[in-house]
Amino acid sequence: DADVTQTPRNRITKTGKRIMLECSQTKGHDRMYWYRQDPGLGLRLIYYSFDVKDINKGEISDGYSVSRQAQAKFSLSLESAIPNQTALYFCATSGDGPSYEQYFGPGTRLTVT
Amino acid sequence: KNEVEQSPQNLTAQEGEFITINCSYSVGISALHWLQQHPGGGIVSLFMLSSGKKKHGRLIATINIQEKHSSLHITASHPRDSAVYICAVRSDYGGSQGNLIFGKGTKLSVKP
Numbered sequence: 119d120a121d122v123t124q125t126p127r128n129r130i131t132k133t134g135k136r137i138m139l140e141c142s143q144t145k146g147h148d149r150m151y152w153y154r155q156d157p158g159l160g161l162r163l164i165y166y167s168f169d170v171k172d173i174n175k176g177e178i179s180d181g182y183s184v185s186r187q188a189q190a191k192f193s194l195s196l197e198s199a200i201p202n203q204t205a206l207y208f209c210a211t212s213g214d215g216p217s218y219e220q221y222f223g224p225g226t227r228l229t230v231t
Numbered sequence: 232k233n234e235v236e237q238s239p240q241n242l243t244a245q246e247g248e249f250i251t252i253n254c255s256y257s258v259g260i261s262a263l264h265w266l267q268q269h270p271g272g273g274i275v276s277l278f279m280l281s282s283g284k285k286k287h288g289r290l291i292a293t294i295n296i297q298e299k300h301s302s303l304h305i306t307a308s309h310p311r312d313s314a315v316y317i318c319a320v321r322s323d324y325g326g327s328q329g330n331l332i333f334g335k336g337t338k339l340s341v342k343p
Contacts (some may be wrong), residue, residue, distance in 0.1 A: 151330075160317070160335040176330070206272060219264065220331065222274040 122223035124209050127219045130229045131199050137184055139226050140195060141209030150192040150210045151220070152176075154205040161208065168214075190192050199230040237318050241306050244341050250305040252337045254318030257299065265292050265303050266317040274317070277303070283291045298329035315339070323327065 122143045131137050143150065153176075160193040163176030165184040173186055181203060185193045196203055209223040235256045244250050256261070264278040278285050278292040280301075285292050289308075294301040305312055318334040 127236075158335065161319075161331075161333040163330060166330060208274065212262070219276045219279045222266075225272040227272070 120224070121221050122209060122211055123198075124207075124223040124226050126226060127224065128227045130231065133229055135199050137196045137199055137228070139207055139228070141192045141194070141223055142190050142204055143192075143209075143211040143221070143223075144190065145211050145213075145216075145221055146189070147211040147213050148189060148223075149214065150186070151210040151212075152182075152192065153208045153210065154178065154203075155208060155225075156205050161177045164194065164207075192230075196228075196230075201230045204228060204230050233335070234322075234332050235318055235320055235334040237316075237337050240335070240338060240339045242340070244308050244339070246309060246341055246343050248308050248341075250308050250312075250339065250341075252303045252316050252318075252339070254301045254303070254334055255299060256301075256320045256332075259323045260296075260299075260320040260321065261323045261329065262298075262321040263294055264303050264319040265301075266319060266322070268315040268317060269323065270314070277316075293315070304338075310341045310343050313340050 125140045126127040148169045151166045153161045155161050167173045167186045170186050171191050182193045207226045210220045212218045238253045262281045264279050268274045289306045289319050292305040315336040315338050317336045319331040
């Protein structure tokens with residue numbers, strides 16, 4: 119089984135709808151991340167969490183919210199989706215400290231029409 | 232100016248060629264990562280290094296901390312190496328809390 123899973127893998131939604139992307143990990147890591155990827159822009163950090171009670175905004179958090187339900191689960195919500203939130207979204211997890219690599223989920227392709 | 236710059240942005244090679252992808256960064260770092268993203272979208276970690284050189288199969292990654300530069304080399308390239316290669320640095324700035332800063336990626340296409 120994959121270390122990091124994301125659901126759904128693909129989603130098409132309409133402007134103004136609320137949508138939740140879910141992420142689960144089996145690595146036992148405390149740190150979890152949500153990124154979005156746009157063509158030509160690379161990966162950008164939306165939110166990150168260092169443990170269940172520690173949630174922080176990344177560089178592009180406007181229009182998004184998150185919930186860390188448990189060590190293994192980290193959800194990303196778009197309260198009112200807009201077309202420029204169309205992107206590929208990745209969840210990731212890592213151990214603590216500078217020597218730990220990040221493990222990425224398979225990505226969720228979100229289209230907002 | 233981006234904190235992590237990769238070159239080239241796009242690279243087309245013939246099967247068997249030696250390939251080099253470069254990454255330069257402008258911040259102090261504790262580690263540098265090379266990631267691979269296949270056309271299906273999934274991202275996997277290839278290397279994490281903070282000094283010197285690492286080798287895994289046909290892939291070699293080097294880093295020069297003084298020059299703030301890293302290279303990813305692929306020897307005897309193969310069409311299955313076609314992917315986007317992403318450089319990311321773990322900054323040691325206090326405010327960044329050790330999060331990764333990503334380059335925009337290098338799209339490699341290896342022709343048979």
